[in-house]
Amino acid sequence: MVVVASTIIKTLLITGLLASLAPFLLASHRRVMPKILILSILAYVVETITATYFYIYGGRASWLIVSFDFINIEFALEPLSLIFLNLLSGLWLLSVIYSIYYMRAIRDLHYEKFISFLGISIFAASIIALSRNLFTMFIGYELLTLCTLPLIGYYGLHHPQINTYFRTLTFTATGLFLPLIFLVQYFAGTVQFTLGGVIPLNTPPLLGHLLLFMTIFGIAKTALYPLYRWLPAAMIAPYPVSALLHAVAVVKAGLFCIFKIIIYIFGFDYLQSLVSYFDWPIYLACFTMLFAGYKAVTHDSIKNILAYSTISQLSLVLISAFLFIESSMIAAITQMIAHSLAKIVLFFAAGRFYAATKFSHLSQMKGLGIKLITPTIFFIFASLSLIGIPPFIGYYSKSIIIESVRYHEYGALIKGVIYLASALSAIYLFKIIYYLFSESEEELYIPSIDENSIFNKFHKANNYGMDIAIALCCILMMTFPIINNFLHSLLWSVL
Amino acid sequence: MQVTEWIAKHWPILVVLIPLISAPLIILLKSKKNALIITRTIAIINLVIAPLAPVKPYSYSIGDWIPPIGIEYVLDEMNYLFIILMNIILLLFCTNLKPIENKVLNFIEEGYENIFFAVLVLAHAGFTGILITGDIFNAYVFIEISSLASYALISMNKNKYASVSALEYLIIGTIAATFILIGIGMIFSITGTLNMKHIATLLSENYSSKISKIGILLIIAGILIKVAIFPLNFWMIRAYNAANSTILTYIAAISPISGFYLLIRIIHSVIGWDIFNSLGLNTALSIMGCATIITFSSLTIKSYRLKNLILFSSAIQIGYLCIMIANSQNISQIIQYICADSLMKFILFYFLAQLESEIEIVDVQDLYGIAKKYPTLSITMTLNIISNMGLPITVGFFNKMNLLNSTIQNKQFWYFAAIIIASVVAIEFNFRILRNMYLGEKQDAPTIINQSYISLVCATSVSFLLIFCGKI
Numbered sequence: 001m002v003v004v005a006s007t008i009i010k011t012l013l014i015t016g017l018l019a020s021l022a023p024f025l026l027a028s029h030r031r032v033m034p035k036i037l038i039l040s041i042l043a044y045v046v047e048t049i050t051a052t053y054f055y056i057y058g059g060r061a062s063w064l065i066v067s068f069d070f071i072n073i074e075f076a077l078e079p080l081s082l083i084f085l086n087l088l089s090g091l092w093l094l095s096v097i098y099s100i101y102y103m104r105a106i107r108d109l110h111y112e113k114f115i116s117f118l119g120i121s122i123f124a125a126s127i128i129a130l131s132r133n134l135f136t137m138f139i140g141y142e143l144l145t146l147c148t149l150p151l152i153g154y155y156g157l158h159h160p161q162i163n164t165y166f167r168t169l170t171f172t173a174t175g176l177f178l179p180l181i182f183l184v185q186y187f188a189g190t191v192q193f194t195l196g197g198v199i200p201l202n203t204p205p206l207l208g209h210l211l212l213f214m215t216i217f218g219i220a221k222t223a224l225y226p227l228y229r230w231l232p233a234a235m236i237a238p239y240p241v242s243a244l245l246h247a248v249a250v251v252k253a254g255l256f257c258i259f260k261i262i263i264y265i266f267g268f269d270y271l272q273s274l275v276s277y278f279d280w281p282i283y284l285a286c287f288t289m290l291f292a293g294y295k296a297v298t299h300d301s302i303k304n305i306l307a308y309s310t311i312s313q314l315s316l317v318l319i320s321a322f323l324f325i326e327s328s329m330i331a332a333i334t335q336m337i338a339h340s341l342a343k344i345v346l347f348f349a350a351g352r353f354y355a356a357t358k359f360s361h362l363s364q365m366k367g368l369g370i371k372l373i374t375p376t377i378f379f380i381f382a383s384l385s386l387i388g389i390p391p392f393i394g395y396y397s398k399s400i401i402i403e404s405v406r407y408h409e410y411g412a413l414i415k416g417v418i419y420l421a422s423a424l425s426a427i428y429l430f431k432i433i434y435y436l437f438s439e440s441e442e443e444l445y446i447p448s449i450d451e452n453s454i455f456n457k458f459h460k461a462n463n464y465g466m467d468i469a470i471a472l473c474c475i476l477m478m479t480f481p482i483i484n485n486f487l488h489s490l491l492w493s494v495l
Numbered sequence: 496m497q498v499t500e501w502i503a504k505h506w507p508i509l510v511v512l513i514p515l516i517s518a519p520l521i522i523l524l525k526s527k528k529n530a531l532i533i534t535r536t537i538a539i540i541n542l543v544i545a546p547l548a549p550v551k552p553y554s555y556s557i558g559d560w561i562p563p564i565g566i567e568y569v570l571d572e573m574n575y576l577f578i579i580l581m582n583i584i585l586l587l588f589c590t591n592l593k594p595i596e597n598k599v600l601n602f603i604e605e606g607y608e609n610i611f612f613a614v615l616v617l618a619h620a621g622f623t624g625i626l627i628t629g630d631i632f633n634a635y636v637f638i639e640i641s642s643l644a645s646y647a648l649i650s651m652n653k654n655k656y657a658s659v660s661a662l663e664y665l666i667i668g669t670i671a672a673t674f675i676l677i678g679i680g681m682i683f684s685i686t687g688t689l690n691m692k693h694i695a696t697l698l699s700e701n702y703s704s705k706i707s708k709i710g711i712l713l714i715i716a717g718i719l720i721k722v723a724i725f726p727l728n729f730w731m732i733r734a735y736n737a738a739n740s741t742i743l744t745y746i747a748a749i750s751p752i753s754g755f756y757l758l759i760r761i762i763h764s765v766i767g768w769d770i771f772n773s774l775g776l777n778t779a780l781s782i783m784g785c786a787t788i789i790t791f792s793s794l795t796i797k798s799y800r801l802k803n804l805i806l807f808s809s810a811i812q813i814g815y816l817c818i819m820i821a822n823s824q825n826i827s828q829i830i831q832y833i834c835a836d837s838l839m840k841f842i843l844f845y846f847l848a849q850l851e852s853e854i855e856i857v858d859v860q861d862l863y864g865i866a867k868k869y870p871t872l873s874i875t876m877t878l879n880i881i882s883n884m885g886l887p888i889t890v891g892f893f894n895k896m897n898l899l900n901s902t903i904q905n906k907q908f909w910y911f912a913a914i915i916i917a918s919v920v921a922i923e924f925n926f927r928i929l930r931n932m933y934l935g936e937k938q939d940a941p942t943i944i945n946q947s948y949i950s951l952v953c954a955t956s957v958s959f960l961l962i963f964c965g966k967i
Contacts, residue, residue, distance in 0.1 A: 071896050135896075139887040146886060157933045166926060170886070175919045179911065182903045 006063035008051050009075045009130060012085075015044045016126050020119025023112040034100050037115065041093045048089040052082045056490065062132060070185065073139065076132040078193075079490045080263070080333075084129040084256050087337055090476065091248045091344055092122045094469050098348055099240035101465030105355040106238075114154060118244060120147045125249045128256060134181045134191040134265065137257060141177065141219070144253055145169045148245065152237045161233035168220055168230040176218030183211060184265060193260060197267020208266075208274045215261050216281055221254025222318060223311045225288040231311055235303040239351025242303060246310045247344035255317055255336055262321060263329065271324040281322040282408070286417045289315035293424030297431075300362050302350050305428050306343070312421055313339045313386065319414060320401045328404035330488065335397040337487075338385065341477035342394060345382035348470045349375040355466065362435045369436030374467050376436055378474045383429040385477060388422055393480045398422070502547045507555040507568035507627050510541050510578055514620035521613040527600065530612035531589065537616060538586035541623075545579050554629070562629075563693045569629035573760060573826060577626050577752050580834050583957060584748050584841055585619055587950035594741040594848045597944060602653050611651065615745065618644030625753045631679050631765065632689045634757065638675065638721070641753065642668045645746055649738045656737035664734040667720060667727075674717030681710030691765050702770050711766050715776060718761065722754035724780075724817055725787035728810060735806055740848040747809060748841035755816055755833050759826065768824060780821035785913045787814030792920040801850070801857040804924055805843045808883060811917060812836045815898055818910055823901035831961050832897065835882075835890045838958035842879050845951055846872070852944040859927055863935025871948050873932055875955045882958070884925045885918050890962050 019040035026033040054061070055077050062076035096115060103111035124147050127140030145166070153162050185191050187207070188198040199211070220227040234245055245251065262271065275281070289312050296308035317339065320332035352375040353368055354360055369376040385392035388399075402418060405411045502509065514537050521530045552571035556562050600608045621641025628634050646668065650661035683689060685707045686697040698707060723731035735743055762771050771777060791810040798804055816836065819829055849872070850857050866873040882891035895918065902910045 068893060068896075070900060071893070139892075142887045146881065153933070157930050162930070163926075167923065170884075170922050170926075171919050174885070174922060175915055178899070178918070179915050182899055182911070185900075186903050 005059065005061045008047075008054055008059075008061045009063040009077065012044070012047050012051060012130070013075070013123075013126070015040065015047055016119075016123045019044050020116060020123045023116040023119070027112045033112070037096060038093070041089070041096055041119075045089045045093055048082070048085045051077060052086060052490075055079070055082055071135050072133055072192075073136050074132040074192075075127075075130040075136065076193075077130070080256070080260060081129040081131075083333060083337070083487060083490065084252070085126055087252070087340060088122055088125055088129065088248060091244075091340065091473075092119070094473050094476075095240055095244055095248065095344070095348075097472075098243075098351070098466055098469035101462045101469065102238070102240050102351055102355055105462040105466065106358075114151065114238075117147055117151050118241070121151065121244065121249045123147075125253045128253050131260075132193055134184060134193075134261075137260065138173070138177060138181060141221075141253065141257060142170070142173055144221075144250060145173065148234075148241075148250060151241045151244075152234050154238055154241065155236065159236050161236050164233040165230045168227055172218055172220040172227060176214040178218075180211060180214040180218055183214070188265075191265075193264035195264065197263075197265055197270055199266055199270055201270055201273070203270070205274055205277055208270065209278070209280075212266070212271070212274065212281065215258065215266075216284075219254050219257045219261075221250055222258055222314055223251060223254075223288075224284055224315065224318065225291060228288065228292065228311050232304055232307045235301075235307050239347055239354055242306075243344050243347035243351065246306070246347060247340045251310060251314055252336060252340060255314065255321075255332075258318070259321060259329065259333065262324065268324050268326065268329075275322075275324060279322075279409070282319055282414065285315045285318040285322055286414060288312075289319065289421045290417060290424070293421045293428070296428040297424055299428075302353075302360050302362060302365070302432060305362075305432065306346055306350065309386070309425060309428060310339075310343060312425065313343070316398075316401065316418065316421065319418070320404060323404060323408055325404065325407060328401070328407070331397065331400040331404050334484065334487070335401055338393045338397040338477075338480065341473065341480060342382040342385040342392075345378050345470060345473045345477060346386070348466070348473060349379035349382070352463070352466050352470065356463070362432065365435055366438050367436075369433070375470055376433075378470045379436075380433060381474055382477065383433060387426045387429060393477060393484075396481060396484070499547055502544050503549045505555070506544065506548050507553065507570050508557065509544065510582075511568075511620055511624045511627055513537055513540055514616045514623065518613045518617040518620065521609050521616060525606075525609055527608040527612075530609035531592075534612050534616055535586065535589045537619070538582045538589065541582040542579065542586065545582070548575060551575060563688055563690045566633050567629040567690055567692075568627050569691075570627065573763075573830070574626045574756060576830055576834060577756055578623060580837065580957075581619070581623060581626070581749055581752060583953075584745065584837070587841065587954055588745045590947075590950045591741065591744060591845065591848070593944045594852055597852055598739055598741045598848070599651060602651065611648075614644050614647045618648060618746075619749075622749050622753045626756055629691050630689050631682070631691055631694065635672065635675055635679060638672055638757075641750075642672060645750065648742050648746055649734050651742060652737060652739040654737050654739075656733075657739070660730075660734040660737040663730050667730045671717045671720035674713045674720070678710045678713030678715075678717060681706050681713065685710070691760070695765050695767060698765070698770070699767060702766070708774065711770070711774065712776075714761060715758075718754060718758050719780075719783070719817075722751060722758065722817075723810065723813060724783045725790055725814065726783070728787070728813070732806055732810065736802060740802065740844055740851050744841055744844040744848055747844050748837045751809075751813065751816070751840070752833055752837050755820070755829075759820055759829060762820065763824075763826065777821040781818050781907065781910050784814040784817030784821065785910055787811065787817065788917040789913055792917045795920060795924040798924070799859050799927075801859055801862070801928065802847055804859070804928060805840075805847060808843070808921070808924070809836075809840050811921065812839070814917075815895075815914065818914065819898045819901055822905045822907060822910070823897070825897070825901070828894075828897045828901075831890075832894045835894055835958050835961050838954050838961075839879060839883060839891070842875070842951060842954050842958075843883075845954070846876055849943045850941055853942045857941075859931045861941055862928065862931040864937050864940030866933045867935075867937045868940035869943060872943070872951065875948065875951050876932065877929060878955055878959075880925045880929045884922045886922070890958050893962050 022037045022040055023033060026036060065073040099115060121144060124140050124144035128137055131137040131140055149166055152165055181191055190198050223231045235242060292308045292311035296305050299305050317332050317335045320328045320335060356372060359365055385394035388394045402415055405414045408414055517533050517537050521533050548570060555568040557566045603611060618641050621637045621644060624637030625634055646661050646665045649664055650658045682694060685704055686694050688694055720727045788811050791807040795804060795807045816832060819832055823829060854861055882889035885891045885895040899914060
């Protein structure tokens with residue numbers, strides 16, 4: 001039985017918006033604000049889970065807000081969006097819990113705006129998730145760029161990096177993504193997401209390559225080679241924002257846009273015929289993966305290492321997606337989620353180190369691993385997952401990517417690149433761990449663990465709060481294989 | 496009941512007559528206070544009677560002379576919204592009191608301040624007349640009335656360049672008006688009528704004659720000089736640069752409405768879309784529009800003076816509008832674009848006028864600390880700048896979508912590409928303004944005299960409501 005209902009989408013979006021605006025609205029009630037905020041985000045999580053079950057049991061939902069001549073703002077539930085929404089909502093809850101404690105720990109008590117923009121970014125990402133056509137997706141994409149701007153410029157907009165961030169993302173979106181919508185509208189007659197693609201199979205290859213080029217470079221949030229600089233530039237933001245950017249909202253939204261366009265606008269059949277002439281996307285992704293891995297090894301600041309590591313891992317996801325077959329797309333989605341969970345733990349742990357010491361350079365962190373053992377253990381777990389060591393989820397996702405690569409003409413080469421990049425990731429992650437445990441010449445001074453401080457109690461509470469958030473993320477990461485089967489059944493229903 | 500009926504019957508003439516009669520009245524009353532009261536009252540009366548407007552389309556014959564012979568006033572979907580918007584802008588302009596007081600009235604000899612309001616109201620009457628009239632010669636008369644008043648308004652500045660550039664404006668404006676007049680004469684010689692509808696029916700039969708073609712070209716050329724399109728728009732940049740920003744909030748917001756209205760009225764109701772196309776005027780208009788956006792986009796790149804940026808951005812908007820008019824037959828979208836553009840200009844120049852109340856030359860760096868000191872102002876400005884960038888989900892975004900769609904529907908990929916490039920540049924220079932607003936500390940911010948932003952907030956909300964204008 002197919003039920004068409006718009007209520008479920010309306011409630012999802014309205015709850016998301018209210019939850020994100022809650023800190024603004026409750027700015028004068030500081031005591032209750034975090035509780036109400038967390039409760040409303042919990043409501044959002046429950047709603048996403050409900051929507052998922054609603055979909056699995058045959059419910060279908062779409063909501064057309066407004067239709068201007070040819071621009072429709074329309075939302076719909078479909079498997080990909082549900083996966084992304086679940087990821088968003090779950091990690092939003094955890095990152096808000098973490099952010100509150102983090103902001104308290106670094107003694108920045110006016111964090112309402114910060115938390116609010118965090119929420120609005122998630123809201124913009126859920127517009128992307130629920131979008132039913134390219135226009136709605138574009139609106140969500142640009143809103144996401146605009147909403148993350150105050151977060152990245154949280155410590156002042158005077159950094160030149162802000163320019164790099166904003167310019168790269170908006171120039172490419174306006175210069176390439178926007179015309180893409182119109183060209184698709186012109187050549188295919190519609191921009192509605194349709195299974196199997198909307199672009200006619202007899203579209204000339206040159207035009208097809210142009211459209212593919214506009215997709216891949218127009219969505220600069222995936223940070224492929226020439227357009228990767230915004231991601232390290234965005235590292236001037238506080239740690240929870242970096243975690244959000246890397247793990248949840250921004251880069252994942254970019255990947256998600258690419259997935260949706262590949263599946264619903266181009267269609268696998270057309271793309272297969274297109275890349276049989278010249279398979280440039282996958283080589284670009286391979287190059288980016290190695291390049292970013294190399295850059296990560298050369299850097300010494302923990303934030304930059306993690307940023308380049310994200311670029312490298314994103315390229316891995318894209319390699320899998322650019323094979324343009326169903327099984328590789330599922331592998332890509334699995335890898336995307338695995339990377340999200342691992343990366344958020346890494347950033348949270350790094351933020352925990354920063355909150356305790358105010359250091360972010362590796363050489364300053366010598367011996368920190370023993371003093372702050374709990375986050376360090378989680379950091380190691382996440383690193384192992386990211387490298388792809390067996391019991392962790394990273395191994396599983398990487399292995400299915402390697403399995404699907406064999407369908408490619410030069411499968412062996414790509415496999416080699418993936419192994420090499422994994423080795424590089426092992427080098428730069430173990431470098432951090434090595435520094436964490438190495439002996440430091442002078443006694444490490446950790447200001448917050450000062451027994452005589454009157455803030456001691458609060459510090460402890462904040463540290464425990466952050467640790468709990470990291471632990472929850474880590475548990476999510478460990479238990480992911482259990483959810484994974486469920487994910488697969490959902491995905492196979494569409495692909 | 497009878498009063499409302501009477502107003503509905505005479506609505507088209509009332510909206511012109513009220514300001515036209517008030518202008519001499521203001522001079523006779525000889526007081527600054529009364530002048531201000533009357534100016535506000537005009538806008539309020541015109542807004543109050545706006546809902547009483549007769550069922551559209553409505554034809555009003557002056558003095559009961561039957562239309563082709565007598566002068567006809569026309570009210571339809573094309574001009575109704577514009578008339579309301581003009582009066583809204585006049586009202587908002589009059590709430591902007593302190594800048595008018597400090598920057599305009601201070602330079603006028605004491606006892607003659609009411610003249611300023613008389614000229615303003617006369618200009619308003621002229622602009623409204625252009626919108627309402629259905630007679631092509633009557634339109635010319637109103638063009639002259641509004642232009643003469645605008646020359647006077649533009650020259651009212653302490654700046655020594657103001658009078659020179661006003662003179663230049665006068666010369667160019669008169670040449671443009673003469674073009675229009677000669678064109679009207681030529682069309683009159685062929686058709687023997689001045690009524691727009693009548694010309695339309697007669698012209699479709701015998702437009703092939705060379706005289707009528709030249710007449711059409713001259714009229715269009717005259718209007719294009721008036722709206723300031725690329726090769727003929729440097730007078731606008733100079734004149735507005737020298738003019739007082741406070742007065743520009745009115746002039747810069749209103750004059751594109753009347754100019755572009757006249758253009759779409761001539762194209763769609765007088766010469767007809769097919770004749771317009773067959774003469775190749777749509778290609779010419781698009782190419783000029785493209786040249787405008789490319790030239791001024793490149794000029795914005797190295798410009799750091801706020802007034803220049805705003806002027807260049809309004810020139811770019813004029814280019815966009817020309818491309819849209821040349822490519823789209825969807826009048827409601829064009830109307831929405833013009834309204835949003837005019838409100839946007841109002842807001843930008845208002846912002847500039849507020850800043851100029853204390854400091855002389857406003858660079859983008861003078862914006863430091865604005866966001867911390869004036870949160871309301873900065874939020875409204877942020878929304879407007881985002882709209883100017885054409886990013887979602889603002890009225891500027893939807894307008895740009897319509898514009899891009901109109902070009903791609905006509906398979907004009909070059910114009911499409913030009914608009915995309917200009918959009919990227921627009922993001923760049925608007926972000927320059929936006930970023931500087933949020934930099935710096937509270938004490939860096941320039942002092943703003945008038946701290947009530949009612950008109951700004953109103954203008955922003957009206958412009959955002961326009962998103963749904965196409966739906967109605």
